[in-house]
Amino acid sequence: MRISEEHLVRALGDWQRPGVPLVGSLDGALREAVLDGRLRVGGALPAERRIAAGLGISRGTVVAALARLRDAGWVHTRHGSASTVRLPPQEAEPIAPLSASGHAGSIDLRKAVPAAPRAGYLDAVARAVALAGPALAQDGYPGAGLPDLRAAVADRYTRQGLATRPEQILVTSGARAALALLAAHLRPRVAAVENPTYPRAIAVLREAGARLAGIRVETAGWDPEQLVAAFAAARGGLAYLVPDFQNPTGALMDARTRQAVAVAAAEHRVTVVADETMRDLHLAPEPSWPRRIRRAVLIGSAGKSVWGGLRVGWIRSPETALIDALRLHPLYEPLSAPPLEQLVAVELLADLEPLLQRRRTELRVQRDHLAGLLAAANGPRGAHGPRAGSRAAGPESDGGLWRFTAPDGGLVLWLRLTGTRADVAVARARAAGIELAPGPRYAVDGTLAHYLRVPFTPPPAALDRIAATLATACRP
């Protein structure tokens, strides 16, 4: 499609940057317009002289800016044809979504989620579309999920050592949809949850009418007494747990705690819902896994490891009777996944490991980069160099601005601020263009005023800016 002269002028808006030469201003403004979606990738630009006329600058300036953009891969020109807009590969594959990348000036770290792995994702979509014929001839509601997807998900569990049949899998539009469906079906009077935990899970459980009983978690692990008390309070109801790289603490539940959960669940007839969305994001070089919690209902998705925009998640139940009941629930179809997204998920699952390997490598670098900067900001006393990746590696940083232990997986660092409250730090960071979520958002009881969650999803350059801003924002 052609980009009209008027559309280009509108998309570039107020493009001239004070103190920046025209060529550089135009180069930068066009990149941002593409990244923001104001200029469509694949669109054909007007001729150089028309761009010049539209922007009221010389043709030479336009030629020079386009040459720069061409060199950097933002514009492609075939001999004798119009120049078309491109997204350069290096811009197309960062883990951070644009909102968290710093490209737009501000950095939004309130969600710790990745952007899509562009090339691999588009390949999977293309393969899915080629196979979509039979799905398009159906009514669009593939029951508990497309057979190929249920089989692929079941197969993945089986390969991980948890024998699973497709009938044990229910496909949903994501892990949160899975939790919402389970909560609507089980209608727990009280739900046991970690404290802190994923705020949207708190909201979903409260919306379903549940009172929450918290179990204190720190990076080092779960509080065993609160665990037993919360399961007793949730008797006959539900427990929502994130055993693998718990959000936001990054804690990995050890075998003994998993066993204690299974015992407490059996004693108090509590359905354990284990959210495994972070499980694929283990960052240790040779991860070793404690066994899964016995008889837990598992929920998963590719939302954190691949992309939240793929709205496909699932429930794995030890009993097929639960799957059958959920499938008949009035909310199931609205919370189920579209056939095309399911086909994309089948294609992604068929070749997920290489993609995950790349992401893990990048996340490891980013985690260590951020952890190194934050440790260094604490001053020589609490120096905490980039860690090797083993779980027991570093001692907690000591003194200075914060304490933390870099986790062995997940997407975030969980800082305990030693000099200021998190809400104060968040307000200061906001003034510097960085949005963060303070600890109380993750608390079930309004506590955790001195905690701050900091995702390491952004690229190193953005992490530099984030660490510098935090060092100022978290001063006493």
Add this chain to the structure above:
Amino acid sequence: MRISEEHLVRALGDWQRPGVPLVGSLDGALREAVLDGRLRVGGALPAERRIAAGLGISRGTVVAALARLRDAGWVHTRHGSASTVRLPPQEAEPIAPLSASGHAGSIDLRKAVPAAPRAGYLDAVARAVALAGPALAQDGYPGAGLPDLRAAVADRYTRQGLATRPEQILVTSGARAALALLAAHLRPRVAAVENPTYPRAIAVLREAGARLAGIRVETAGWDPEQLVAAFAAARGGLAYLVPDFQNPTGALMDARTRQAVAVAAAEHRVTVVADETMRDLHLAPEPSWPRRIRRAVLIGSAGKSVWGGLRVGWIRSPETALIDALRLHPLYEPLSAPPLEQLVAVELLADLEPLLQRRRTELRVQRDHLAGLLAAANGPRGAHGPRAGSRAAGPESDGGLWRFTAPDGGLVLWLRLTGTRADVAVARARAAGIELAPGPRYAVDGTLAHYLRVPFTPPPAALDRIAATLATACRP
């Protein structure tokens, strides 16, 4: 991809049909395996001699069956290459989903929904994928909806005479998701609904904790006294109405009733939720529309007019404050639409009219065909020929097996059986391989035992079989 010999044998299963020659059996079995998705379109078949060996038949039989399949467009062979599986165009575009087409032997009419318009849908997907770059660089949760989609939906209302801004639109994963979200947010103690109405709407409202107050609707219209009484009972709550080709009666709400609804809603502070999913399926040659109900919250989707597998719907609210509140509801993100589906919806909406025109033409033919058959089955007394399409055209059929008035829109006929109960008729039809939903499924109070909903989505050949089966099943 190659289809292995073992996979082919498994996909064909018990393929020999008693009394049918081997060539015809193999031809038919392979078509069904493709239509059911057991054999992938685009897959390469094994060599003829290997097929023959695998199935234990002569190579000549395989060659003859493949020649038939090739002639009918089910198999494509390039000189010197393997034969690949195809879906012939004429099979790819029926309105009926496969489950309702009669291809598989049985006909499932419990859902009145269309299959996707294959070619147009795949075109829209291809255009959407080409534009997906910026969306993939985001976090996958486009707030209240992609700006382009909110603008396209708003623009469509504006062109219909209802001035609408994008801020008044909230994108959901379908009309039912929209209702579930509204019910969860408004939490009505009592909801006023039509009786009969869409059973899944009944389930969603009950799930949200609402007691239901019914308003009797027949093909001729809404009961004005029950309307007022139901709104009084629902005071401060919600009314769920389908003013345009009400499901299942097909009734179109007249201007006077719409006015009465607006007055009762204002008096009793009831939020009217008008489900407009059937609105695009008007089948009159020159449809004239009563104005929309004043201050109603409108919900829509392309699920009935295009395809239910496109999980995109929306809410239009007169007040942006409601949109803002819904957007923050814990269930909103799980009930929102994936970015790729939203991009597909933008592309479909940009060129919807030609697609709708073709569907309406086909549905008109099918409605008249079924109505003609059912009128004829009533015998000469109640003869009721194919109707011209005007709303007041035919009198109700009289005597015989059933009475009905063919509606001016929608997807179904609503029969009042004069000789037998619907549950009896449904059981008899099931024995003949046709699944139908009896009236009480649509009732809020267990009544309507003599009503039967019959979709006219299937192609004429299947309608012939349906009418013949009903003529037997509905005998006293």
